[in-house]
Amino acid sequence: MSLLKLTEVTMNFGGLTALKSFNLELAPGEIVGLSGPNGAGKTTVFNVITGVYEPSHGQIFFMEQEITGMRPDLITKAGIARTFQNIRLFKGLSVMENVLIAHHLHLKANYLAAMLKLPGYRREEREMRERSLALLERVGLADLRDEQAGALPYGMQRRLEIARALATNPKLLLLDEPAAGMNPKEAEDLTAFIKEIQTEFDLTIFLIEHHMDVVMNISELIYVLDYGMTIAGGKPAEVQNNQRVIEAYLGVNEDVED
Amino acid sequence: MTLDLFLQHLSNGISLGSLYALIAIGYTMVYGILRLINFAHGDIFMMATYFAFFGIVTFRIPWFITFPLVLVLTAGLGMGVETVAYRPLREAPKISLLISAIGASFFLENLTIVLFGGVPKPFPAPKLFTDVVQVGAVSIQKLTFYIPIVTVIALLGLMYLINKTKTGMAMRAVSMDHETARVMGININRTISFTFGLGSFLAAVGGIMWGMKFPQIQPLMGVIPGLKCFIAAVIGGIGNIGGAVIGGFILGIGEIMLVAFLPDLTGYRDAFAFVLLILILMSKPTGILGEKTAEKV
Structure with a gap:
């Protein structure tokens, strides 16, 4: 196959x-x-x-x-996930947010659950954060999670882009x-x-x-x-x-x- | 001018500024995400006041049910305008979008004239809000206090939504880079649609309070406030939400103070915004909080 x-x-x-x-x-x-x-x-x-x-x-x-x-x-x-030749991170978002956003599409909870902060939504949200953090740890950027992505040095931006791609599973x-x-x-x-x-x-x-x-x-x-x-x-x-x-x-x- | 009188003018300025801020946010958010000046935004604001009129006067629905309904309907209207007038032009040159925006604006104005007539209608403001209270030597409508409070609540909600929720994060990502956002699995159309809904929702919050403050509604009432709020967004730095709020307050307070201190210039009240626009474009074209960016080719 x-x-x-x-x-x-x-x-x-x-x-x-x-x-x-x-x-x-x-x-x-x-x-x-x-x-x-x-x-x-x-x-x-x-x-x-x-x-x-x-x-x-x-x-x-x-x-x-x-x-x-x-x-x-x-x-x-x-x-299918990808990275770009000319790094295309969301430069104005934090390192963590760049990875979180890629998790976006796998969320099951709907708007209503999000607004009411239902337990299912809270659990999903927590898992998403944990997973994002694990990915950042994997690429060695966990300590920099609150930095703006655009402020990272070039090599780290490359690694962040790979982490972001991995987050889409x-x-x-x-x-x-x-x-x-x-x-x-x-x-x-x-x-x-x-x-x-x-x-x-x-x-x-x-x-x-x-x-x-x-x-x-x-x-x-x-x-x-x-x-x-x-x-x-x-x-x-x-x-x-x-x-x-x-x-x-x-x-x-x-x-x-x- | 006595202190009392000054405070009265100031509170008027703050409440007018609040209304401008609420409407200006809609311009700035849409600009941020589509690089489009949504000229129909002022007319969406006008439609909100008509929705409220029909809810309360025609259908006799109590105000506390009508108002939330108006917010939802107006948000829906904003999303509808986006779907019909802007979505088909996603790949088109920006100028086509702008023309479509002007078309959407004329359409809403004329549709309102045809359907509801051009004769001004009285806005059914609940007495609860229009009551006058005595503060020291001056009498002020309760509304003047409620407007900034409601505005602050709406702004806090907006900030939370944009900075802390996934939808807000998607909005920020889309405004930075459409293509990458798509490749990251974000549904662009849904995010843009939500942005229009949100902007229109805030315009409806402003519209309802505007109707109570200036209780006469007519189909072209959105034109001048629309232009002024667009100017407020430019003054603050278009694309920047904080900037739109600052711009709104500068414009609102400035306008009231101009009339208060220089009564001879009362007739130039509306011109104030445009003069301010010219000044800011000459001195700092990107606005107060705008960043210097080169246009991407």
């Missing part, structure tokens, strides 16, 4: 084809990388999966259900360039962290990454895009030796090694 399946997904913006006949299948528990040069269409893949864009052609299935063109909040509810986590702007040491720590949460939260992870060492190190499978087309897909070692990939992207690395 595949967790996520994209068949022949194409995304046109006016005359520009950002993504062409993209196929993808993710099995539960996998960590899969998506790579390629700038402007290759990687973030577009995330945007069609999460419902930010409705694809021009093609279909998307999540756990055997078609989700093509579904509303983003319902897709999140179905179990996802089965599939999409990470858009999680190591962007990190030095090699930080990138290494992040790789370890992603592997940990993958087992801990029983996740399937699909990540976009520019850092080749990160993506090679972490992914079981890698897809490479260039100009909206899939130019390679397979195990890291295979992809690394693929001539088209080297031409499109990894060529830079070879030069360095020479």
